[in-house]
Amino acid sequence: MIYLIIGLLIIALTYVDAITKDRKFSKYTSLFVLAVMLLLVSLRYQVGTDWDAYYDFYKGNRSTDNVEIGYALLNDLFSGLGFHYNFFILVLNIFALTLMFSYLNKNGFLLCVGLLIFFSDLFLYLNLSGIRQGIAIAITCFSINFAINRNFLPFLGCILFAACFHGTALAFLVVYFLPRTKMKFYVIICCAIGFLLCNLFLESISEFITLYTIKSADFYTSQQEKIDNVMNLFYVGIAKRSVIICVILFFGRKMFDLPNSHFFFNIYLFGFGVYLSSYLISPDIGARLSSYFTIFEMLLAGKLLYAMNNINNRVVVVTLFSLMAIYKLLGYMSFETYVYQTIFSTL
Template identity: 30%
Template sequence: MSYYLIFGIMASLSLVQLRGTANERLVTTIYCLLVVLIFSSLRGVLGNDHYSYYYAFIYQLDLFEFGYNYLNELSFFIFGQHFNGLLFVVAGISLFFYFFSAYKFTIYPIIAFIIIFCDLYQYFNHSGLRQGIALSVVLLAFYTATKGKYLAFLSLVFVAASFHKVALCVIPAYFILSPSFTRRAIPYLGLVILLAIFHLFSHIFVNYLSESNIRGGNLYFSEHYNVSNIQNYIIGTIKRLIPIMIIMWFIKVRHASAAFISIFDIYMIGFILYLGLYYFYPDIGVRLSSYYFIIEGVLMARLIEEIHNERQKIYGSLIILAWAIIRLLTYTNNPLYNYSLSTDLF
């Protein structure tokens, strides 16, 4: 019920933004951020990885990348053993980057965030805290790339990698989003070649990671983390194909603005990564592709901007919101994501 309440608040505010002034969009965006911040900070046990982060906080274990370890220590210094203090800090950082990025990318930032909230936010920000922070920082890095600011882009990517090293996989995205890059086919071709090479020599690559001292390398490629399931693969593919179908229903991509096309290309890179990796290495496929799929919320919001008919805008927004809540059902029906207030708030 809690998820639907938050969704209802955000959906209502997103519809206000469709006809709102610039000031109204800013106020509703800040209000939405605060609502989700409270929701995420006061939660109890939630997600698959809750206890990994809980015990790392309580016992001050340096188990993760240095950026997260520092944040873990700082939160403990400020809040003592109150784990919700850490959740407040993590949610505050993530939400700032998500909303600030969305606000810079589109005039409909709440629609952009709703798409994130109903899927990746649950899986990463409510469970895998490190990657949740990294994804939010990467989204802002994508925005700087659209402005051709390569130093800002690289700086943000390295900040993201200090929380989750896999974030380095988005470095090629600069050449897709940068306004000075026009050869759209090259990134797709390059990715296909890299995936082919990876699969041809995957046994060498996996053995290297398994035997190396790279933290998490052995775990991410373990059989426990990578159980192939054709049904999950098909369902996941359809799930990631639906946004493409929604876009093609409303507009012809080749006639869209250059900015929209570059954002669409980022999503397509994620789609190719998912198709190429998930069946053989499900965990790696999800983690890598999520760094490109994080652009989906912005993509859907920019789709609304590309639609010029007012009635079609509303129709498109309702379809996007309906698709978002369907995705949220995946988590509301999962016992691991049953929301409850923390019993250790004070």
Template identity: 25%
Template sequence: MIYFYIFIVILILAILELSTKLNMKKLFNVIFILLTLMSSLRYGVGSDFFNYMYIYSGIPKLNNPYFKTVVAHTEYGYNVIQGFFKMFNLDYSVFVFVITAITMLLFYLYIKKNSRHYMVSLLIFYSMYYFTYINSGIRQGLAIGLFLVVLLPMLQKKEYLKYVLFTLLFSLIHSSIVIVLVLPLIYFNVNKENFIMMILCASIISFANIGFLLKPFGRIYTSYQYYLGAQINIFPIISRVVIFSIIVILYKSVSNKIKIEDKNIMKYYIVGIIIYITFCRSELLSSRLNVYFKCFEIILIPNLIQIIHHKQKKLLISYVICIIMMTMWTKEINAALEQGEYYNKGNVLNYPYVSVFNKNDISLYRPIYYKIDELDNMN
């Protein structure tokens, strides 16, 4: 129940932060370090843990002449990183520790630099991104962190050439990050008329199926075609609509007090919504592309709440956000249990934590389709 206890602690501290003037910096640091250690030392936690372990076991050392001919369902840059670790005979657990620690550091730096309510940002991060992009989809989690900490400042400084070059470099880790190349092209004011027009255009494009435009992007096009027509899960759509509506309400309430940086972030966030609608015929792809912009919720929500001076309105919205995060956290845990084929599906309170120090216990909670000892030896 450790994940549940951590959630309750973060939730209580977030409520206190919103309703009082308590400084949460030190507690934020302590909890973030705890979450980083838990993720870095995990074993078998995360639906893709063993899939990535299998890929790692099959990657030759970087200086091996066979490295260039290896075929893996991962981008070349990510394979180079794996091959580099293999050069030093480091096993998969060490690789996971380093990659996870770097990704968590990137999110920490982003929150620390930009958030005005650290604990609220942590609540949002832990409820919607931690389990999916830290414990499971480690390639995209790293790509998202690099976008927020490395690419976004370049964009804000209008260093467009560097922005494009580094985006292409990071696409060698996860190709979906190329979607952020649209941001330097965005020039519009955040108003009702422009938003409605873009929604209509995105809906028409989605209905017309413009998948052929993705052909130059290789893996993204393949993913679009593969998942096209798959059954659409209504929950992600509803959750996006609800959270977007709340952010719009917050933005409208304090629009005359918002700094230019937050106005630009709001603009980028809206772009993400448009992208999601444009590619919604392929649910998984639209979510993967949208997440780079959706992550702005980690900063937008607490920063907009902080500007509100009407106490009752601020408390009402704050409690609504907390309720939504409770729902999202439950959804994330349920998804982890389902995708990992855990034996105790549906029991979110007992989502187990297993570390490298008791790794054999993972077989008590979920089926293992690879022989762990053989994979360890291959590493």
């Protein structure tokens, strides 16, 4: 229930944000929302699919060494110093959410709608469970300004740093080479051919990647994505990812007058292509790889609302995003591993 309460709070703030279009209000409101999210993730106890795995790793009960060096070093440092596990989680999420705020603040216009999208999906999926990839995505988001300014070495450094927390972050390197302007027809054709080849390649290495992320793969097949339901969830995923594209094409063409909008839109489309070409091979691959790119929906939604002059249209769009967020939150609330309890319940 706490997820829905926080979601409704963010929705209310998003309506105010969209109606007023006050960027200063948006900035301070987003800081408040991030503080609430930080408390939620840091005070949890036995919440998230991967809680037991990460907690056991912190306590030294290691059933696997398949953990990237960056996370392992931090884990061993905090554990060796005797810090409580929740303090470790707090520090990690201060780092990750600070990078996310920097990413939004530097590139966004209205921020609350982006945080609503983030909270209702990737935040719950990663920050409350897949911690390492949550950190990796925050770092890759932070790196986008180096890509925008074509500073390749700092961009590469960020990606390599992110890969120290989750190896899949290396996929984000392709962003540097994506078009910054509206894609021409021949570029779209080349991308389509590329995704077809990617589909064949991923099919050949899917078993390796699934073994690399075995715990998440188990989660998909045993809880979220029953084998006989994969196609249905694939279509739901397509529908959810198509909403921002349809809304932009219908309401928000002026959005492309704002800085870097074409670039962010191309990144999002690339992530959509990754999802389409890989999800049916392995839901784990499709969800993990595409998330590095589809997270740019956070920026696109805020830019879209800011570019819309008609207040009624802005309210309609916020309502659409709000309904999607509630749908996602209700989904997480149905999972036993996401039943929320705090560390105070252990006292």
